[in-house]
Amino acid sequence: MRQSRLFPRTIRREPAGAESVNHKLLVRAGFIDQLMAGSWTLLPLGWRVVARINRIIREEMNAIGGQEMLMPLLHPRSVWGETGRWGSAKDNPLGAKEVMYQFKDIRGREYALSFTHEEIVMDLLRKSIQSFKDLPVSVYHFSTKFRNEPRARSGILRGREFLMKDLYSAHATEADLMEYYEKVKNAYSKIFSRLGFTYRVTEASGGVFTENRTHEHQVLADTGEDTIFYCNTCEWGQNKEIFEGKEGERCPSCKKGKIIKARSIEVGNIFPLGTWYAEKMGVLYTDRDGKRKPVWFGSYGIGPTRVLGALVEVSHDEKGIIWFPQVAPFAVHLIEVKSQKSKVKSFAEEVYNKLSEENIEVLWDDRDVGAGEKFADCDLIGIPVRLVVSEKTGEMVEWKDRTDDRIELFSLHRVIDRLKEMQ
């Protein structure tokens, strides 16, 4: 697309009150805009990245038999009352009143905004599950979550309103749940590998819902607000809450490696919830032996908007964002260095059209501004490949990777070949 038409323009100064790198860079580069504390508009560039993140997540959820759907965001109090999660955590270890938006409408009906969807899935399952033949079920959606965090901070990493992909699975037996739980864990690992992250899977507490450990996918990041401990040799890892040893000790699992302490950003969390929800809400199925039994339930979450922020935290420099190609908003940033000669304009147009014909997505900086401003914006926005056409380059195209200072001159033909190889 032509950058002269892209909404909105980049911003030179740092946004007020921005503490985190993702906040500063995503706002300045025009990916997100803050409506109020903890609430963000995904601008066209930001939406493009999130759409790519969602696509990767969707492919891996479908690959393990997840069925996409979409559940409502406004929930009746009655459903949340069934598990006791409507209440205050002061009175009730399960209560979520402090972070759940709850209200009464002008007709006196009480609602919660989607804090999570376990209760809603359970309500759906109990209407449709009859026998063991109806299990297992694996459903997911991409939808909005609302959490009234006391302090919304860290840019888009911790919002009061954010996107979540949440998958829910129901099973006849614990063994079937745990087998599927491992499948989801592996699917999550594939997703975070495909997204380009360096991450660790760490054990975390099961809380009050399950005696099982839960698992978190943690992206290694110096700016992360979590702390994890992991083995430098095997796959063992635990989060700070449950880890009882010391940094530098021998790994309790492989007995060979050493325990490393690191800062991290939690990007995925999976819960083998067991039968607690089904017992509370009466989600029963008839087994082969004719007995009514509660379903075994798991829930699995990834926050695509949090992933957007985490990508920036782990991949940027002092000039701006550095997108991994698989999530970049465009494959190529084409800079037309304005010139009196009309040849440059027509050659830029030719490059743009040829690349577009090859289904290579190009942001074409056709604006009437100086080359310096264009190069600065290009580094800020962070598209993986910068192409320049100018009077100087003539009929050749200048190629520069965002991650590299080296500049090379290629024919348009060669540029297309290289870009196609990268796809």
Place this chain on the structure above:
Amino acid sequence: MRQSRLFPRTIRREPAGAESVNHKLLVRAGFIDQLMAGSWTLLPLGWRVVARINRIIREEMNAIGGQEMLMPLLHPRSVWGETGRWGSAKDNPLGAKEVMYQFKDIRGREYALSFTHEEIVMDLLRKSIQSFKDLPVSVYHFSTKFRNEPRARSGILRGREFLMKDLYSAHATEADLMEYYEKVKNAYSKIFSRLGFTYRVTEASGGVFTENRTHEHQVLADTGEDTIFYCNTCEWGQNKEIFEGKEGERCPSCKKGKIIKARSIEVGNIFPLGTWYAEKMGVLYTDRDGKRKPVWFGSYGIGPTRVLGALVEVSHDEKGIIWFPQVAPFAVHLIEVKSQKSKVKSFAEEVYNKLSEENIEVLWDDRDVGAGEKFADCDLIGIPVRLVVSEKTGEMVEWKDRTDDRIELFSLHRVIDRLKEMQ
């Protein structure tokens, strides 16, 4: 996909309290589920149809330069206060308090749930628009809207929570706004034609925002809750609120045709809003002459979940839904009539695999239930083409269109050719 794994199963009995055809059929066939009055889960089949609807809308919005983004759903009272739309319509012709969900959180902050997004777009524009060079802007999103309708009825046609694609455009001049308004009107006509609707574009009142007429896309449907008048010869049409003539009169526009009265479902609504919002909210740009001027603003909406319901209202029979191919959840419903002989099962699997390899989307009824139940579910779900493999058909495949009683026998090779021709 295998129907034995599809969530949930179909329902034999009509849902309690269902008045409209879309409510009865979409619930029974497993496309939607009601969480509470006016609030629906889009189940996997329903989500597939909405994804197809959204794709058609997205293509046409992009074709007229619309840039996709995503705005928040929880809005601060302050923004809605700027236009006066926070208030009650009893005191204020613009007020929307009666249908807007408004609440105060436990920290005393006041919010509205997204009733529409004009104020939010305006807040975004005033942060980024500086001069005439930054205009025009055309942005859209697919997101959730909340309207506390006194009586939620008509199935998914009128929910309290529903999906909306809303496009917003901002311009330097009235002429530019009106030119773009016509472009959007044409894009909407393309969308509704591609969706398979018989529709009319009717003039409607501009309300308090503009002296201009607004326009509605109205699908002709006997069960619709709107009434429109249109010419049987030219494109003239008006909704009931502004029409002042009588049915059967000569058309006031072409002077040749006759005025027809019809029931209809409003599926699109476009508003040339003018400068009212920009003046209230201070969305100004600097023109070529150095003067600060308010932007000209338009808003344009389509409800994809309403379209889902309208499609069922206009295309069904006593047995179930009849999906138009372009929005059908699957292209083909493959019925395997169970048999003692393993040949049927392996041939069904061969048909399924071959079609899948050709990127033809198949719902394969592999369930252990009788042929009668399978045929009934097939008609209820309404996929355009039914293929049957059974002991009787041997190595041939039985083909039946959902809209036709004729049954034909083809080789698998011929079936694939026919389906590819239809794509």
